[in-house]
Amino acid sequence: MLKLENVSKVYRVGAFGGKALFAVNNVSFEVKQGEVVSLIGESGSGKSTIGKMILRLLDVTAGKITYNGTDISSLEGNALKDYYRQVQGVFQDPFSSYNPIFKADRIFKVLHEEFFPEVPATEWQKRVEHALSSVGLNPAHVLNKYPHQLSGGQLQRFLIARALLLDIQFLVADEIISMLDASTRIDVLNLLADLKSRGLSILFITHDLSLAYYISERAVILYKGYMVEQGAVEKIFHTPLHPYTRMLMDSVPRMDRKWEKGISLLERQVEEFRNGCLYFERCPVAEKICAVYRPPLFDVEPDHAVACVHYQSPSDVPKPVALPHQSVHPTHSA
C-alpha cells in the first residue's frame, strides 16, 4: 500500500551549500496491508529521515513515495488531510510531542476540531475513551492531566490512541520503544502487534534488532542512507549476510550469550568513498574491489537481498563469509 521508489534525500552542506550529503540514497521498498516492516540502522543511517518523508515532514529530493498508487508529494488541501487521516506517526520522545502548557488531552480536542467537526462532543468523548482503553489506559486516570503528570509510557500510548482515532491505515513508529521502561516496553509492542492483526500497516523504525524481530515480518537494514540488506525477517535474523548486519546482530546485548571480545570500535571516517562500498571503512572482510565498486542490492535467495560483493556470485544456499577474529555461528539459538 505504501511504496518507496528510488527515494533520495539530499542536504546541501558546507559553506554556500557546496557539498551534497545523501541522508537517504536510492531507497526502495514496499509496506503491504497489515504488514510490519522494520527499518534498522545506526544513528545517522537515514531511518528517521525516511519516516519523516513518508509523513511529508520533509520533501523528497528524488524518487517518489506512493500511497495506494498516488504520489504523496502531489497531495494538497483536502487530499492531504485525507492522507493524514490514514497515515500517522509516533515519535521517540513522547515528552516533546506535547505542549507542556496545555493538558495532554488537548491533542484529542485539536483532532476533533480539525478532522471531525461534525461529530458531537459526547460522541467524541466516547470515541476518545474507547481509543484510550484500547491502548490499555484507564480514561479516568489519564484524562484531564498535564503532560508532566503522566509517565512516558502513558504519553506514548496517548499518541497511539490519537492515531487510532483517525481512520488510520499506516503508522510510522519512530523509535517509540526506546524511551520506555522494560516493563511497559513490551506492552506497547504487544499493542502494535494487536493493531497489526486488525489490518494496520506499521513502519517500525529502530536500532534494536531484538525488538524488530519480535514484531515485524520484513526488515530493511540501512547504512549511511543506503539499503545494505533487506528481506523476510527470519532470513535476515537467522542468516545475516552483510558484514554490517552481522556487526549489528553481534552488538545487541543478549541475555543468553555474552558479547564476543575483539570486535573493537572502528572509527567512522569522514572521508567518503565516492564510488566504493560505504561500509568499506569499517568492514572486516573488505576486498580491494570494495574501495572502488559499490555493489547493488542483489537477491541471494527469495525474499532476501544483500548489497555486498561477497554474495554476488550465485549459489543455492547463501553462506555467510567468515569474519576474522570470530567464528561463523548461527545467530539464532532455536
Add this chain to the structure above:
Amino acid sequence: MALSVENLTVYYQTLRGDVHALEHATFQITDGEIMGLAGESGCGKTTLGHSLIVLFPPMKYVAGRVLLDGEELPIWDSEKMNTYRFRKVSLIPQYAMNAMNPIRKIGKMTQELLESRGVDYKEVIPELKRRLDLVALPHDVLNMYPIELSGGMKQRMVMVISSLLNPSLLIADEITSALDVATQKAVAEMLVEFRDRQFVNNLIVITHDISILYQIADTILIMYAGVLAEKAPTKSIIESPRHPYTRLLISSLPEVGVRYAEKRLQGIPGNPPLLLNPPSGCRFRDRCPLAYERCLEEPPFIEVEKNHFVACWKEFEPHA
C-alpha cells in the same frame, strides 16, 4: 569492602511533602566489583547514585552512612564532599552528551576542571592522551568544541574526563541509553577496560537495560519504588532470580529470536506506587502475583544465599 552503604535514606522535598525516593538502602561492594543498578524509571536508582556524590536540594539527606575504602563520606555536607568529588568518587552523568561546556574547547575545559581541583594540567596530559587512545579518540579532540563530536564520541570523552584522577568509585548513570547498539557495546566494554586497568576501583552502572548489565556487570542490584529488592551475582539474577519483581522484569525482556506470534511476552500489569505517601509493607505488593498477608509488613533485605540478598517474605518463609 570498598564501598559500604548503611541504611541510606534520601527524600525529595516538594511542596506537597517529602517524596520517599530512597529508603533503608544497605549494601556492600567489594574491591574491583562492577555493580549494575537496575529498575524502572522512578525507582530511585539515579537518586541512589547521586546521593553518593551530589546530594543537592531538593534532595534531602535523612539517615544512613556511606563508607568508601573504610572512610566515611560526608555526603550530607556539600562543601566537605568537594574534597572527595572527582578524586575519590566520580560521576558520568545521564545525558553526558550535554555535560560539556559548549563554548570551551574540550582541552581547555579539562584544564579548568583539573585546576579547580588543584591538579596541574600539564602533568596529566601524557596520561590523558594515553586514555584517549584507549577509547579510540584522536588527540585532536582536545582542540575541538563539543559540538564537533558525535554522540558516542562525547560519551567517551566524558568517560575519560570523569575517570582521569583514578577515583575509587565511578558512577555511570544511563550512559548507554542514548547510543545505538554498536556504540553502546563499545562504550560498555570500555567501562570494563577502565576497571581492568585499575583506573577505577569500583563501578556502579545505572541503567534500565538489564541485558547490558548481563554483559558487563559482576553483580546486579534491582530496585523497586525506592527500596532495594534484590542483589546478587549477575548470573544468579538472570538465571535464578528470587524476588517476584525481578522475575517479572526479566521475563518481560524481548530477546533476539522471540516473536510475538510464537511467544507473546507479558509486561508487568499495574504501575509503581507514588512515593509521596508510599504504602506500608512491601511496595511491590499491589502488583505481586504472590502477595499474601505477611506482605503488609515491610520485608527486610536479607542474605538468603551467599552474596544473594532479597527483600521478599516468600524467600524467608518457604513453606508459607
